[in-house]
Amino acid sequence: MTTSTSSQAVQQGVRVAKARKTLLGHVPISSPFYKFHPVTRLIMFVFFGVIPLFIFVPEVNFALLLINLMLMRWGRVNLRGLRIYMPIIFTVAIFMFTVVILAPGNDPSYTPLQAGPITIYYQPVFFTFAAYWRLIAMLFGTILYFSTNRERDMLVALRTLRLPFIASYVIGLSIRSAGMFMEDFRTIREAEQARGLDTKAMRFSDQVKLYMMYLIPLFSIALRRADEISNALFARGYTLTGRVGRGGKRQDYIRSLYKIRSRDIIAIAAMALIFAATGYVQMRYGTFAIEHSPLNIWLRGQLGIPF
């Protein structure tokens, strides 16, 4: 919608959509991410989600994390929505470091360090530190995608990549149905609250039991919905092959709404190039090996630990 038609709509009292409901929140329609084709955004997801696998230097993975955060800010993602990930970010660190302190392994080449009453070993602890930033960089690549894309964007991207109809339909419907079940879940909870159920006053074990009991109506709704949707698909002539009754290919309306532009081609080419170059230099020369970490080099120098 252009600015003039948009202002006309506002004058006429018509509500104009200003934000898109993504899989993890709401993002303004004016977000620069939406200037790119969904397939470009999907490739960016793979790029940021996979590239840390080649990188063992924690500083580079930390930089990737910052790039992800900057992209979210640039894409007008509400960063306060990331608060839901705080517990998992901290518990992952606690889990990883607790495990490596309790079970460091028995390699005689490890360097023991005294940290108060406990003995830790430098090599496995630094390895865990590097692994942690690698993991967090990969996670934020994923969070960036799900924060800026809708189920529809994923569907368009998969169809543009010529994924068979049945596979893209299942992925699209499953993500959409997750949203529908969340709605059902809210409806069930509101119905309980309307009948006077106070979950805040319940013990934790009772809350867990209640959570489990929610699944029973959800499954019943799913069964009914499966019948309704399959009947609706049958009535519209959909088949498992995605072809129409006479054997021809069904027109893909949703895909026709999106065009790949030069900016998409440039972005995809740049990501492919960086990805291939990173993979090559790591596998050929070990450029991103943990030994090349400036922090590792500095710490070893300070502690007198040879490579």
Next chain:
Amino acid sequence: MASNVWTLEEGEVRRPGIVHVVMLALFTGIGIVVGTFGSLAIPLGFVSAFWPGQAVQSIGSIWFGWWGGIAAGLFPLISNSLSGSAPLPVSIAYLPANILQGMIAGWAFRKYKADPSLVEKSDWSVWIIWGALVPNAIGAAWGSTMLVAFGLITQAAQLTTFLGWFIGNTIPTIILGSLVLKYVSPLVVKAKAFCKGYWA
């Protein structure tokens, strides 16, 4: 009667249809919600102290055969990404174990003709052993091995991770899975999407 659930009626023909594909998608949707909530509820690093997603995996294959098995492989890819409990490449590496985690229960219920509504003691044993203990042992072993392979944990930390994973998945599987099987199975076995065989 346990065998009646799985035995075809006289002249009954069952073929995979669009209802199974829709059920696969909807079941994946339930798995995404349950798996995401489970991972965010009580996270313990890579493992959750309470991951009821495994119950959904086992139940899916019991009710919907391979369709449930595919859902068992598919939904953790998305729920792990949404909850932040595992990045995409690691989730892809978990795929074979996730499919197995789902399909073992489906295979055992068909093989031993156990009733999904858990009527007899033998149904309970099949459920506990093949629906909870064995799949979770395999899943935890595979998952912790993949974490070592990806360089996210050290070899020495594998056993601790295995135990946390196994316990965190098995307890909710037994509690949640038993409740759902007991109360929802009588409805499901009458539904069009229920699979007496592996595909229909």
